[in-house]
Amino acid sequence: MTDSRARRRFLMQSISIVGGLLLAGCDRLSNSRWFTRMLAVAESLNAAVKKGTATRLSMAQEFSASDLSPSFRSNGTSRPSSAEYDRLAAGEFADYRLQVGGLVATPLSLSLDEIRALPSRTQITRHDCVEGWSAIGKWKGARLSALLQKAQPTSAAKYVVFRCADSLDASGSPYYESIDMDDAYHEQTLLAYELNDAVLPIENGAPLRLRVERQLGYKMAKYVMRIDLVDRLDDIGDGQGGYWEDQGYQWYAGI
Numbered sequence: 473m474t475d476s477r478a479r480r481r482f483l484m485q486s487i488s489i490v491g492g493l494l495l496a497g498c499d500r501l502s503n504s505r506w507f508t509r510m511l512a513v514a515e516s517l518n519a520a521v522k523k524g525t526a527t528r529l530s531m532a533q534e535f536s537a538s539d540l541s542p543s544f545r546s547n548g549t550s551r552p553s554s555a556e557y558d559r560l561a562a563g564e565f566a567d568y569r570l571q572v573g574g575l576v577a578t579p580l581s582l583s584l585d586e587i588r589a590l591p592s593r594t595q596i597t598r599h600d601c602v603e604g605w606s607a608i609g610k611w612k613g614a615r616l617s618a619l620l621q622k623a624q625p626t627s628a629a630k631y632v633v634f635r636c637a638d639s640l641d642a643s644g645s646p647y648y649e650s651i652d653m654d655d656a657y658h659e660q661t662l663l664a665y666e667l668n669d670a671v672l673p674i675e676n677g678a679p680l681r682l683r684v685e686r687q688l689g690y691k692m693a694k695y696v697m698r699i700d701l702v703d704r705l706d707d708i709g710d711g712q713g714g715y716w717e718d719q720g721y722q723w724y725a726g727i
């Protein structure tokens with residue numbers, strides 16, 4: 473991500489330099505060979521930028537109701553084992569609050585009702601797990617972009633970190649994940665509270681789980697308790713941006 477950001481910034485700067493020359497409207501320049509060559513370079517840079525941008529904005533494939541898997545299996549944690557989670561689940565998550573903090577102008581503490589009141593999206597997508605299974609499910613959730621609009625990330629924010637209620641290892645450190653701002657504002661990136669037209673089951677991440685549809689299953693953090701906007705990932709966990717990333721998996725798990 474950092475690389476593609478840097479590349480894009482470099483390309484944009486190159487283009488605006490050439491653009492500036494063009495705007496100067498210097499006729500003598502158009503006859504010079506170096507200028508013609510530079511235009512050709514700008515053209516190919518421009519194509520590269522368009523291609524890169526299109527890739528970042530592209531939508532994950534969506535399916536129809538007839539494609540739905542008969543059931544959506546659970547993987548990894550099927551229920552966080554903490555007294556606090558038990559308490560929240562016993563009250564059907566009425567006391568649950570999603571904390572949003574870090575590099576934001578307005579930290580938030582939102583109830584599920586407040587999250588359900590945010591602009592939402594419903595989508596039928598295929599979930600691919602690296603362990604070799606896929607399932608097509610229908611998700612409804614708040615758009616992460618709507619939540620960010622409320623929280624107002626500062627200009628320093630580069631990543632969104634999701635901290636979960638469960639832990640997969642003996643050390644007890646919580647499952648966590650992170651995505652960049654391109655994915656955070658993507659139309660299909662949701663904080664899902666419904667699966668297949670029913671309240672999100674505990675085994676699939678109740679009360680709230682991330683959907684970031686152009687990436688693999690392990691990015692889709694379940695049991696999200698806290699969201700932080702940050703400018704770096706190397707000081708969280710083992711520094712690789714997520715629980716499975718810390719074990720060697722790719723941070724950008726694009727498919």
Ligand SMILES: Nc1nc2c(c(=O)[nH]1)N[C@H]1C(S)=C(S)[C@@H](COP(=O)(O)O)O[C@H]1N2
Nearest residue numbers: 545546547548549601636647676689692694
């Ligand atoms: N908090 C948390 N999120 C998680 C996991 C987990 O164990 N804990 N497993 C991940 C993996 S590897 C996959 S494939 C999906 C599984 O989602 P599901 O249980 O709804 O099938 O959740 C991902 N998110």
Ligand SMILES: [Mo]
Nearest residue numbers: 601602689690
């Ligand atoms: Mo997975």
